[in-house]
């Protein structure tokens with residue numbers, strides 16, 4: 066396996082400052098939920114139990130034959146364990162190099178290892194923050210051959226679209242493609258709450274609290290909504306006045322204060338198309354799972 070290349074912004078010191086500032090604003094950026102080896106391990110276990118690739122695979126594999134002939138690199142943005150990309154590349158058996166990228170070094174390495182074990186030609190694993198690295202296109206350019214297929218699976222639900230879609234769009238040249246996926250809610254949110262409010266999800270989210278010594282409250286997982294958007298949200302609610310110490314920071318919370326730990330937006334095919342279009346991405350083809358809870362969208366830059 067080629068050694069991972071880590072973006073210069075992802076130093077332990079910079080990450081500490083970013084986390085402390087976010088906690089002052091009562092918010093945890095998604096990247097801090099996957100950062101440590103134990104968090105990655107718990108997330109991979111949860112993913113395997115609650116969203117196994119075998120069960121969700123159909124729309125991803127259905128998209129595989131539509132991958133344009135000119136694609137030379139598949140750049141996975143926020144690859145996680147990389148299972149979906151590996152299945153796609155194995156299904157089409159073409160000479161495409163897989164470039165796993167993620168903000169989590171343990172996950173990017175796990176994806177590269179799994180791809181190599183699965184016989185996939187694998188480039189340098191890249192570690193960078195997709196939401197923050199202004200020079201991400203330059204960082205990638207030495208590693209990816211155009212045309213690129215960017216995959217962006219399961220990430221749009223965790224970010225407000227304005228903070229992530231312009232970044233994704235800015236990586237693409239006019240010959241590139243984007244294959245993105247989103248969780249959908251065809252029958253309302255209540256039916257799928259158990260996919261979020263369960264023991265493996267709580268253990269994964271609580272690992273963040275344990276590693277940052279955040280105590281004195283409890284984790285609540287709720288359904289939230291505004292206008293035509295709905296999402297699941299995990300909040301840590303303090304039950305007593307608490308001070309969190311982090312190097313030179315002391316962050317104070319009053320009983321009843323909350324920290325937003327995690328969100329997962331649920332779209333419909335129509336709301337997804339509208340959101341992508343707003344950021345210059347046109348959905349050319351949509352693939353849905355049989356239960357219509359997973360949508361995979363082939364997009365071109367407009």
Ligand SMILES: C[S@@+](CC[C@H](N)C(=O)[O-])C[C@H]1O[C@@H](n2cnc3c(N)ncnc32)[C@H](O)[C@@H]1O
Nearest residue numbers: 095096099143144145168169194195196218219
């Ligand atoms: C829900 S998981 C999806 C993983 C994988 N694509 C899949 O579909 O199984 C979200 C992934 O996004 C990564 N991630 C979170 N914040 C990120 C950021 N700011 N930049 C890059 N990756 C990020 C996480 O480390 C994690 O691997």
